[in-house]
Amino acid sequence: MAEQARTAPAARPLSPHLQIYRWPVTMATSIxxxxxxxxxxxxxxxxxxxLLALAAGPQYYDAFSATARHPVGQxxxxxxxxxxSFHLLNGIRHLAWDVGIGFDVHIANRTGIAAIALSLLLAIxxxxxxxxxxxxxx
Amino acid sequence: xxxxxxxxxxxxLGAAHSxxxxxxxxxxTALALIPLAxxxxxxxxxxIGADRDTAAAFLAQPVNAIAMALFVIAALYHMTLGVQxxxxxxxHDEGPKIALAVLNNFFAWIVGAACLFxxxxxxx
Numbered sequence: 526m527a528e529q530a531r532t533a534p535a536a537r538p539l540s541p542h543l544q545i546y547r548w549p550v551t552m553a554t555s556i557x558x559x560x561x562x563x564x565x566x567x568x569x570x571x572x573x574x575x576l577l578a579l580a581a582g583p584q585y586y587d588a589f590s591a592t593a594r595h596p597v598g599q600x601x602x603x604x605x606x607x608x609x610s611f612h613l614l615n616g617i618r619h620l621a622w623d624v625g626i627g628f629d630v631h632i633a634n635r636t637g638i639a640a641i642a643l644s645l646l647l648a649i650x651x652x653x654x655x656x657x658x659x660x661x662x663x
Numbered sequence: 664x665x666x667x668x669x670x671x672x673x674x675x676l677g678a679a680h681s682x683x684x685x686x687x688x689x690x691x692t693a694l695a696l697i698p699l700a701x702x703x704x705x706x707x708x709x710x711i712g713a714d715r716d717t718a719a720a721f722l723a724q725p726v727n728a729i730a731m732a733l734f735v736i737a738a739l740y741h742m743t744l745g746v747q748x749x750x751x752x753x754x755h756d757e758g759p760k761i762a763l764a765v766l767n768n769f770f771a772w773i774v775g776a777a778c779l780f781x782x783x784x785x786x787x
Contacts, residue, residue, distance in 0.1 A: 559749065562742075562745050562746075562749075563746070563749065565738075565742065566742060566746060566770075569735075569738065569739065569742065569774050569778075570774065572735070572778065573774050573777045573778050573781070576722075576731075576777075576778050576781035576782060576785070577777055577778075577781045579715065579718055579719055579722065579781065579785050580780070580781035580782075580784035580785050581781075581784075583715055586715040586718075587715075590715075593711070594712070602711060606704070606708060606711075609700060609703070609704060610704060613696070613697070613700045613701070613704070616693050616696070616697075617697065619693070620690065620693055620694065620697075623690060647704060651704065651708045651709070651711065652711070654709050654711075655709070655711040655712040656712070658709075659709070659710070659711065659712035659713045659717075660712060661711060661712030
């Protein structure tokens with residue numbers, strides 16, 4: 526018994542980890558900022574592919590176009606557009622904080638919700654334009 | 664009275680060995696990217712679903728070609744700074760950390776060279 530008590534790990538209190546916390550808006554936007562930033566690394570490859578395909582000639586552009594028009598391609602593109610929109614709007618919050626503006630909790634919460642909502646609206650607007658004007662179809 | 668050595672005080676770089684250079688460049692590129700990313704979303708991204716001629720004609724315009732070049736350069740610079748922080752946060756072994764940091768820089772240079780080459784080709 527005494528032997529066992531010595532080898533078993535003591536049940537000391539542990540510091541709570543991510544899944545314990547209620548997700549405040551500011552935590553969600555902070556995590557989303559890093560995730561969208563990393564997603565945009567992949568986004569630069571999409572942009573490079575688009576530009577190279579444009580430069581290389583029609584048959585290369587057709588290959589890019591076909592991939593981009595595919596439902597999965599459109600989903601990836603939407604993710605790219607939203608990631609950029611969110612990282613842009615949330616980045617403005619970060620720059621404001623750097624000069625000491627908008628730090629109050631209720632203001633930071635409100636601008637956080639605004640960044641999420643406006644970035645979604647912006648991404649939807651870009652695709653609405655693509656469907657309505659450029660004739661993109663699902 | 665200070666605990667810093669004279670050399671450390673002259674260099675002024677602190678515990679990170681790089682002073683505030685990284686922080687500052689991250690903010691400057693972020694500032695530059697506000698108008699450039701707004702242009703990119705509201706102008707270049709309206710070409711989603713457009714045919715090749717429309718897209719090529721758009722990028723053949725000097726203003727658009729220059730804006731796209733600036734966006735690519737500023738975005739890739741900002742990206743390497745950001746990814747470096749992510750690497751430093753999660754990768755603690757010196758070897759993989761340096762390897763990833765080098766890869767991070769090579770990635771940006773290769774993607775940047777490809778984008779700028781393509782832009783010159785399209786606009787020429």
